[in-house]
Amino acid sequence: MRIKRPLAVTLLMVSTLVASPIAAQQASPQDVYGALFAAVQTGRIFPDGKTFVDAVPRRSPEAIMADYRRARPANPEDLRAFVLANFTVPGVNDRGAAGLRRHIRLLWPTLVRQPETAPAGSSALSMGKPYVVPGGRFREIYYWDSYFTMLGLAADGQQPLVEGMLADFTDAIERYGHIPNGMRTYYLGRSQPPFYAAMLDLSTDEDPALAVRRLAALKQEHAYWMKGAACLDADGACDRVVRMPDGTLLNRYWDDRPLPRDESFAEDLVTARQDPNRAPAAIYRHLRAGAESGWDYSSRWLADPQRLASIRTTDIVPVDLNSLMLLMEEAIAQRSAAAGDAAESVRFRALAAQRHAALDRYFWVAVESRYADWDRVARRPTPRVSAATLYPLFVGAASTEQAAAVAASVRRTLLAPGGLRTSPLRTGQQWDSPNGWAPLQWIAIAGLRASGQADLAHEIARRWIGTIGAAYADTGKMLEKYDVEQRKPGGGGEYPAQDGFGWTNGVASTILERYPDLEQP
Secondary structure, eight states, X not given: OOOOOOHHHHHHHHHHHHHSHHHHHHOOHHHHXXXXXXXXXXXXXXXXXXXXXXXXXXXXXXXXXXXXXXXOOOSHHHXXXXXXXXXXXXXXXXXXXXXXXXXXXXXXXXXXXXXOXXXXXXXXXXOSSOEXXXXXXXXXXXXXXXXXXXXXXXXXXOHHHHHHHHHHHHHHHHHHSSOOSBSBGGGXXXXXXXXXXXXXXXXXXXXXXXXXXXXXXXHHHHHHHHGGGGGOOTTSEETTEEEOTTSOEEEOOOOSOOSOOGGGHHHHHHHHHTOTTSOHHHHHHHHHHHHHHSOOSOGGGBSSTTOGGGBOGGGEEOHHHHHHHHHHHHHHHHHHHHTTOHHHHXXXXXXHHHHHHHIIIIIEEGGGTEEOOEETTTTEEOSOOOGGGGHHHHTTOSOHHHHHHHHHHHHHXXXXXXXXXXXXXXXXXXXXXTEEEHHHHHHHHHHHHHTTOHHHHHHHHHHHHHHHHHHHHHHXXXXXXXXXXXXXXXOOSSSOOOBSOHHHHHHHHHHHHHOGGGGOO
């Protein structure tokens, strides 16, 4: 027999049920949000009725409802704005900085490739350990990309992948004498910015035999970059080595093959035809050297910033490359000392001291408060301002005064709403304004922080995370580069913006690990 109860008794039973702790945990959004729930659902604020009921409140429901009763949004636009301000709504506003770290952790497995022997006739070079690719059109491991990827892997608890990638790079040096631009046969004629020494600092493997092997590989890489010292011509240059006016030997970017790039063959043919006054082979060499720099392409390498055919990369002695060579020489000295090889430690400390002095002598432009590239033809610093100015801070080569001056210069010329500009010039090349790139953000952040400029380091980190968070919210993707002026996906260059993306993921995870306050929505 069904028992009929008065309405008042029924309501009392419901209120008692909801008031109990267990029942409160089981209350539905209709029970918890009452009038707000009804307004959202009947107003079709979201097309799918399941959207709001799966939303997560950003603060206590009681506080939200108190504000709702006070505000009483008068129209659908105001109601939607209220909901988005107080809830994380799936598929609507759940892809901001707060969800970035989790998204990146889920992305890593999609970028991992397993080792395999390259098939006959393939351009792929065999790898021995699992590794992480950048993503998109970049289906193989790349040299300097990998340092920034490995930073994030270490921060996200993927240390076995870090060790495996180090093993792959050590093996590459032993096989080829250097780490190629990427693990393809068509990349063997060049390397990339030499971050192997910095990568070694990410390892937690203390095996003494492995340390011996890695030191030998590091010295072999140094020999690769310096082998041109044995063939310097009357012009004072050979391969990757340049003799400076005082006799100091420094480095430039180069490629062993003066031909169009295999991967950009048609594009290079077109570029070479645009300058009939120079031999095509010379232009091909400059283009390939620009690819070795990683900055392919940038006004740093162009005589005319608006014309790629004016490229002259091998005429430039780059501040970033020579900063990394200093880091390499210091690492060899330290590791040689730890191995008990005092003579080698002394030798490489002397080389590092010479290079450090050359950074001050040739690259530091005091009147402009910046480090510049050196034009070996004009025999003076180049006029091109770029984010490469921060590399001496990254390797610890800048004095306190120099670091403060660079920080002030960066604020004036390179700090954009969405992070660090690559350069102030708009040229249509991807390594110029308005683009910002993850590796350069980290070079700046780490270098400034280590040099006593923590406030600017944090500000660049905040702006960059805001940019990639905004793009992720709009697209659901992590991209290769970003427009830091308008805080949107970047453009320019020889190919469309790529999705993935290894070094963007790595730097984002590293920043959020270093600055947890930036994870807040």
